[in-house]
Amino acid sequence: MSLYEDIVNHKEKLSLVGLGYVGMPIAVSFADKIDVIGFDINAEKIEKYKAGFDPTNEVGNDRIKNSKVDFTSDETRLKEAKFHIVAVPTPVNPDHTPDLTPVEGASRVLGRNLTKGSIVVYESTVYPGVTEDICVPILEKESGLKCGVDFKVGYSPERINPGDKVHRLETIIKIVSGMDEDTLEEIANVYSLVVEAGVYRAESIKVAEAAKVIENSQRDINIAFMNELSMIFNKMNIDTQAVLKAAGTKWNFLPFRPGLVGGHCIGVDPYYLTYKAEQLGYHSQIILSGRRINDDMGKYVAESLVKNLIRAEAPIRNAKVAILGFTFKENCPDTRNTKVIDIVNELREYGIEPVIADPEADAAEAEALYGIKFTDMKDIKDCDAVILAVQHDVFAEFTPADFDKMYKTEDAHQKILSDVKGILDRKTYENAGYIYWRL
Numbered sequence: 001m002s003l004y005e006d007i008v009n010h011k012e013k014l015s016l017v018g019l020g021y022v023g024m025p026i027a028v029s030f031a032d033k034i035d036v037i038g039f040d041i042n043a044e045k046i047e048k049y050k051a052g053f054d055p056t057n058e059v060g061n062d063r064i065k066n067s068k069v070d071f072t073s074d075e076t077r078l079k080e081a082k083f084h085i086v087a088v089p090t091p092v093n094p095d096h097t098p099d100l101t102p103v104e105g106a107s108r109v110l111g112r113n114l115t116k117g118s119i120v121v122y123e124s125t126v127y128p129g130v131t132e133d134i135c136v137p138i139l140e141k142e143s144g145l146k147c148g149v150d151f152k153v154g155y156s157p158e159r160i161n162p163g164d165k166v167h168r169l170e171t172i173i174k175i176v177s178g179m180d181e182d183t184l185e186e187i188a189n190v191y192s193l194v195v196e197a198g199v200y201r202a203e204s205i206k207v208a209e210a211a212k213v214i215e216n217s218q219r220d221i222n223i224a225f226m227n228e229l230s231m232i233f234n235k236m237n238i239d240t241q242a243v244l245k246a247a248g249t250k251w252n253f254l255p256f257r258p259g260l261v262g263g264h265c266i267g268v269d270p271y272y273l274t275y276k277a278e279q280l281g282y283h284s285q286i287i288l289s290g291r292r293i294n295d296d297m298g299k300y301v302a303e304s305l306v307k308n309l310i311r312a313e314a315p316i317r318n319a320k321v322a323i324l325g326f327t328f329k330e331n332c333p334d335t336r337n338t339k340v341i342d343i344v345n346e347l348r349e350y351g352i353e354p355v356i357a358d359p360e361a362d363a364a365e366a367e368a369l370y371g372i373k374f375t376d377m378k379d380i381k382d383c384d385a386v387i388l389a390v391q392h393d394v395f396a397e398f399t400p401a402d403f404d405k406m407y408k409t410e411d412a413h414q415k416i417l418s419d420v421k422g423i424l425d426r427k428t429y430e431n432a433g434y435i436y437w438r439l
């Protein structure tokens with residue numbers, strides 16, 4: 001009897017280690033079919049899930065309330081499961097080197113509670129080699145078991161896109177890999193229970209690890225190219241979006257757009273690859289220049305706004321600037337690694353303390369991480385300039401009348417609107433007398 005059959009027949013359980021934006025939706029999805037233990041070291045988070053509250057907004061309160069996931073912060077409960085999925089964070093240190101502390105910590109927790117016959121699958125984004133060269137030795141040391149004999153490992157990168165209700169776990173082809181053919185089949189079968197789009201069997205764990213890290217590096221480099229174009233075309237007084245629209249009529253022109261690159265994936269994963277490359281004596285040329293461009297875009301947005309204040313003959317110091325949107329991406333409450341903070345910090349250098357509103361963001365998190373208190377949308381008024389920083393759906397519905405209310409009426413100069421992602425119609429605002437700017 002295979003482990004897969006035992007799991008399907010409810011004789012064995014699956015565990016999720018790390019229940020964040022990635023792990024929690026996976027646990028909830030599997031729990032519709034099989035027995036799932038959901039473990040996280042954050043006891044507070046576990047209590048929220050148990051109470052039927054989904055702070056990530058990924059599955060919603062109702063689904064979590066009705067889910068059969070056995071949520072726990074007691075690591076010994078992991079002994080009850082034989083198929084483990086690890087989805088803990090993989091951030092970078094301030095010097096941009098990989099911070100493997102959570103992956104190593106999760107491996108220790110799992111190792112202490114690992115039983116013979118188990119399969120451990122890592123989902124966290126890593127550089128090629130982390131699963132076999134870093135995690136396996138920890139699992140072996142903590143468990144006293146031998147990999148390949150007493151337990152097996154695999155790797156299956158996660159491609160979900162927080163806030164995206166179309167590309168979900170069920171609808172995205174999932175790469176799976178295993179240390180040998182049998183393990184690969186077990187892992188493929190287990191994921192096929194929930195991934196309707198099907199699985200892709202990578203030829204090795206390292207291939208699967210590498211595939212994930214280059215998917216995001218490719219995006220990062222392409223966005224960096226768009227950002228560079230935007231800086232060039234701004235100097236030429238040409239609208240970048242209009243250029244991209246025209247070029248996009250060619251069949252093989254790729255539809256990327258300029259923008260801020262924050263979050264835990266696109267702005268971080270390339271550093272995992274370049275770190276490993278550097279250990280092997282190769283110094284990245286393309287990947288790291290893309291990173292540098294993207295990392296500087298918040299500063300560029302702020303500087304462009306200041307130039308527009310000067311153009312409008314508005315005072316710079318203590319100008320009233322509102323920033324709409326603070327999360328690292330649209331329609332998602334997550335503010336960690338947001339690049340909007342770079343706009344805020346750069347404006348502060350000019351003596352401007354912006355007011356910030358974000359009806360989608362996790363306000364408690366923003367206050368805890370950045371000391372920022374959001375202003376209510378209805379209290380955004382008397383502004384010299386407004387920066388539309390995040391493409392939330394709620395903002396895309398705004399009309400010129402909605403924006404008009406946000407600006408000062410006394411001693412008024414031309415209204416300045418920075419539409420970072422270019423979601424509004426440029427001509428409408430220019431015709432209404434705005435100084436309209438976008439990347």
Ligand SMILES: NC(=O)c1ccc[n+]([C@@H]2O[C@H](COP(=O)([O-])OP(=O)(O)OC[C@H]3O[C@@H](n4cnc5c(N)ncnc54)[C@H](O)[C@@H]3O)[C@@H](O)[C@H]2O)c1
Nearest residue numbers: 018019020021022040041042088089090105106124125158
């Ligand atoms: N969020 C995304 O968009 C996304 C998409 C694809 C891949 N990924 C990758 O998936 C991984 C997880 O990302 P996330 O966004 O879910 O992170 P997250 O920060 O939302 O959640 C991670 C969870 O792991 C928990 N945790 C940390 N250390 C632990 C340990 N030792 N034992 C048990 N739990 C522990 C944390 O408490 C947290 O709840 C990362 O490697 C990320 O790069 C993320």
